[in-house]
Amino acid sequence: MDILTGLNEKADYSSKQLQAIMAAWVITSPFVGEPKMSVENGDIDEEDYSKQSIYSLLYSIYRSMGVVKSDKGISYEQVFNTWGYDWPEDWDKGTAEDDDPQRFGKNAYAGHFQWPLVKDYVSERDGKVHVVEMGCGTGAGAHHICKNVLPKCTFECVDMQQAAIHTCDRKFVPELGGRLKATRADCTELPIDDASTDFVIVNETHVTEIPGQATDEDRRFFGSAFRILKPGGYLLWANAIPDNTWEPCFEVIKDLGFELTEVRDVTQLAVDARDIDADRVNAYVQQCLDKFYGFRIPLLGRKKRLEAEAGLKNFIRHPGSNLYENMTNGTDTYKLVIAHKPA
Ligand SMILES: C[S@@+](CC[C@H](N)C(=O)[O-])C[C@H]1O[C@@H](n2cnc3c(N)ncnc32)[C@H](O)[C@@H]1O
Helix, strand or coil: CCCCCCCCCCCCCCHHHHHHHHHHHHHCHHHCCCCCCCCCCCCCCHHHCCHHHHHHHHHHHHHHHCEEECCCCCEEECCCCCCCCCCCCCCCCCCCCCCCCCHHHHHHHHHCCCCHHHHHHHHHCCCCCEEEEECCCCCHHHHHHHHHHCCCCEEEEEECCHHHHHHHHHHCCHHHCCCEEEEECCHHHCCCCCCCEEEEEEECCCCCCCCCCCCHHHHHHHHHHHHHEEEEEEEEEEEEEEHHHHHHHHHHHHHHCCEEEEEEECHHHHHHHHHHCHHHHHHHHHHHHHHCHHHHCCCHHHHHHHHHHHHHHHHCCCCCCHHHHHHHCCCEEEEEEEEECCC
């Protein structure tokens, strides 16, 4: 059983299925050769995992964990799948409380609407704008925007992962009285009309990951964003990706017809967020690992638990992980970008 490639984005695994999947991963480990994830820093080669599998596992785990306690004893359900960043001092007051366990994810979403150009666009329409998010995860960010940032907007959030869309339909859609819709789709083939949205948000969506190049998937992904934007609308994009991938992606965006309007580097604030968040992440990861009986299998269980711990922490860019180091040494940079579709 290979949890890194063998799971399906159209599935939503139950707690019982997850127990069986993790136990099978542990039991079959002696027959599959060297671990793919480094137990030192969680590093994994791009070709050793598929995003379809890994996010399917993560969203099913988050759902199956349900409400947990943070390191400070605050109850919450893990729904942001985002590293985020600490709120810049030169912006207006943020929308998340200082003790909110998921405030850095909320910052990343609220941050899209701090640009003066974007604020003007929203106020000219009395806040009645339509937003599409490509790669929304559970829709936690969409919910935060609808509730605390743009209380008059309508929002469609899209992700390829069924487990994440189920969480959105359960936890966020009912509360928003028809303003939020969650759709499962691959965003390179979006089932959304041309020229129908004011903003497209791309927030830590797992594209543009390959160093030094924009892939065919990246082109199709941004092509969808351009197609569904109204003339005059904005692409709002934030992520930590290889520093040498930004330029090839900017070229793709400009070739599509976008004007690149603003770029801000917040890498240091993203590193700060991971440092501040470290105790909460440690607490969450331990609670996750404790839940799976497979990790209690003598000898094999302990080895695979260490691998899973390193992998999970790398995914969250936790201090000491490979992806955290990449942000501190400049290999990866976290940027906020706006691109304008000319009117
Ligand atoms: C790191 S998570 C971020 C999720 C969410 N934006 C958040 O901040 O919590 C990356 C997400 O990108 C989604 N994704 C990657 N490529 C996609 C595609 N082509 N179509 C739809 N979703 C995609 C994954 O399924 C995953 O949910």
